Amino acid sequence: MNIYGKSVVLRAFELRDMELLREMLNDPSIEQMVVGWAWPISEFSQEQWFRQLSNNGKDFRFIIEYEGKAVGSTSLTDVDWKNRKAYTGIKLHSSSPKQKGIGTDAVMALQRYAFDQLQLQRLEGSWLDYNKPSENLYLKCGWVIEGIQRQAIYKDGKYHDLKVVGLLREDYEKMVENSKYWES
């Protein structure tokens, strides 16, 4: 089942998406903003990675489609079915339009799926202290900063603090009620 936001669709990864994903991994401007780290990824290793992906019932990765075009990816990973929580992430390709609400709609669609379909209770994430686009996006979507991991991530010759964040089902419901996001 594909997941629909107001303007985006979240769908499964296909082999044809590997180049988009590879370009995002190889893009230094994205690497600078995300918590994880990457090395130069070849077409071969990208395709190999995709072919060994299994449907393990714990990690769900989606392509974000906007106006019929793949523009990025988002995910629910490490789903913990007992404690009903998962980790989330998002990346838009550098060629995709920014500050047009694509990120917000993708995060909102993912949150609705997580809470209303998967019946999760909590989502978790983190962002680098200087990642303002991410902070603005997630705070707008109801997330709460729960703590700081000091000097947790090394990039560009120095250590950076990591903001550890969470969203409870009740935070999401309150935000939807206040913003009327799904009504407009």
Ligand SMILES: CC(C)(COP(=O)(O)OP(=O)(O)OC[C@H]1O[C@@H](n2cnc3c(N)ncnc32)[C@H](O)[C@@H]1OP(=O)(O)O)[C@@H](O)C(=O)NCCC(=O)NCCS
């Ligand atoms: C973070 C990211 C997904 C945001 O996507 P986007 O489609 O531009 O986000 P939106 O248009 O929905 O904007 C959401 C909010 O964040 C704000 N925002 C987005 N980019 C911003 C920027 N560069 N500077 C300041 N605020 C920004 C928007 O103004 C908006 O708030 P508003 O509605 O109050 O104006 C995108 O910039 C990206 O992919 N960055 C690289 C990867 C990354 O950092 N991923 C997250 C790792 S934790």
